[in-house]
Amino acid sequence: MAAAAKKRSRGASSPVYLLLVFSLFSGGHSFSRQLVVELNPGSPFTPPGGELLHVRAVGDNDTLHFLFCSQGAPTLLLVHTNTSSSTVKVNWSQFVSRNHSGSLKVEPESSVLHSTAVVFSRLLEYDDVNDTAEPTSDLLPPYELQDFSWSRLRLSGPTALLCGAAAAFANGSLCLQLSVFESAGRGQSWPRLLHTANSSQVGVWIDGVLPRANRSRFLLELQAVGGAYPLSRVEVHRSIDDEFTPSIFKVSQWVSAENGSSDVLGFVQWKPVAYRQPAPTLEDATPCRHSDPRPQSGEAAAAASGLIRAFYGKTEAFGLNVSFGLAGEPFYDSTKFLSWTLLVGSGSPPMDSFSPLVLSMMAVGLGTPLILLLVGGVYVCVRKRAAASTATYEPIN
Template sequence: MADPARELSKPDINPDCGSEDFCRDPWLVHVSSSGQNDTIHHLWGLHGSPSFLLAKTPVAAKLDVNWSKLTAEEELSVTFQPEPSHVFGLVFPHLILYNDTNDKGQLNRSEDATLNLNMSDFSWTIVDTEYANHTNGGWASVTFNTTAFRGTPLPNDTNLSIKMFGYGNDGRSWKIPKLMYTPTSAQMELLLHRLVLNITEEDLEMTSDDSISMNGYVNPRWALEMVVVSSEPVVHGQDEDEKDIQLHQSTSLDDENSPGVFHLDEMTTRQSRDHKGSGGYLQWRPVSYLSDEKDINDATEPNLDTLAPLPKPLTLPLRASLAYAVLGEKMFQGNLSLASTTVSFGQPGDGFYTESYFTSWTVAVGEGQAPVEGFSTMIIVVISLGVGIPLIIFIVGGAFIGYRKCRREPSLLGED
């Protein structure tokens, strides 16, 4: 059953920030998706550790930003009145460059040389916003691009970008891997294009020249550290298979929307799995692409490590995030549902990052229950024809044989 369409607002960049110099940076983009009973607030922030959140509030709730506190990276500087009933999202503390010594496609910290880059060291700007609203929903998007790393401008053809989409209705993205979306979800497209960094303790060199190695690594790959945050309370004493945030995979019977990919991966909170009308989820196809064409021949894999509790070293970068501005110190007191993991991009034999200097990955971030994949109209028609035509032939053929038999029996009786 489709979710009712919602009224989607235009992207509001740094709401009520004023004319201060820091208001030019993408501290906070706000998009609201208002329904009959509640409002979903999309909160996207690229200052510090990039954060992408959904806050569920009563319909009339108002966003309040204390800009002096937010720019000082203080907790609870972004609030709502009344408070949200649920907050869910993800934070990216580090981008990791590693040397995939054994060409496994997945980061192994005990074997691979690694270089952790604080995402807060990147400078970001908004290069594009789009908005379309209609009676049956609509959509809004914002594209964030990096401009510098540790104050050094990036080459013109280097592109580390994140494009966020918010929606006011159910549907499916027109861009491969064509993930489903709902009026309570967002989608993120991550792109690492010609991102070549050579870093030592003393200096930093950035170049797009293919002849330059990446930090001396022969087999370089990128990985992304990811923290999933939910305001749901932790359930203590749970079994290993009943973690508050779980990762699971489902199998699809067709690959119409993502050629060559027959699986769908999900990360869900307890309330989302229990169908309590709340909770949150991440959903993605286990595929990333090595070119903008997103052809099956240019596909590789995003490999996730096992979900783990929040390690203490992440406390500092998380305090420099929009998630901390919304949830505050509760993130570190063991009362909220948090999990950390690492997404490594690549698979054995794909030539490493320097083969194409291109990696893209798409993931959906949603409130409530994840949408369930079903057969498209075309697949249903094909299956119906495949089953129906032989069945019709069987029925017609059987009827014809029966008819012939019935016609012959009277003639045989007449001969007697």
């Protein structure tokens, strides 16, 4: 009876064990934030020259403030505070003049733990005559995004779409789409980046832009601005699991950390892939590369972005380029479309673990040979024992 009870106990614990294993490897997180979306917070008028979106993501005892602005070059500012009651205050007359530091504040100022801003500063184009995908002396005059004509922000919940154009674009456009999240999840379309409640996603695409050369390729310049610890280094992590982004086994992370510390304060994360069609497929994927981050002029970043000037005083900046396409890949003119996706967040970047599908395949692949070896060993032992017993003499009656 006791043995039966023990057997029932083992049987009952098996589903619980399987559920625990699944929860450990599924990458899910129960943490969530309450989102409050506000366009041009506290403004008595529609600001000229660009708008300001504020998404307040409130946790149990902290707040993330996502500020997305089109005053000058498009900029995303993320401010992390240690209270759930912090607010954003804007002096609009100073803000739209774009020459006053401190015209945008997060209060109480003593609650600010960390801040990171990413400026989408320039779009560069080059004529890849020899199909080397090496932008050297063939760079064409850059598109300064601070000089673009930007549309009004189009909102859909915690998602905002911003599109702009230059005169040379003809009927084409450069668009950025910001999404902020209440909880952990994954993008619906490739590259299907894993996000948490501490991160936002920015999709960037070039659509219908008239190329200025027959073999044009593009680069996007990003500038990162921070307080004491700006984004200063890029880490590349590898994986053997490409279930969610087929053929891509790497993820790049541009991170900020305290000197001598391994704790990440903020990050920009992306997978090194772009797509040449609005509906991504494996056939339309094209690799992308990044340059090493280099120190930039904080004053130049502030001049390009009204949000940088408004929030920061003197600050450091780092910049890098993301180039799209490798040698032998189709040129931009093949589809006249290019999209790329990145995450911007606070704390450590989300990391993909092995999915249940991959784990089950590994279990089958590794477990089946072990079972065959075990069964084979038992069979050999039984055969040897049977052969030994038949070889002995039987007693004669």
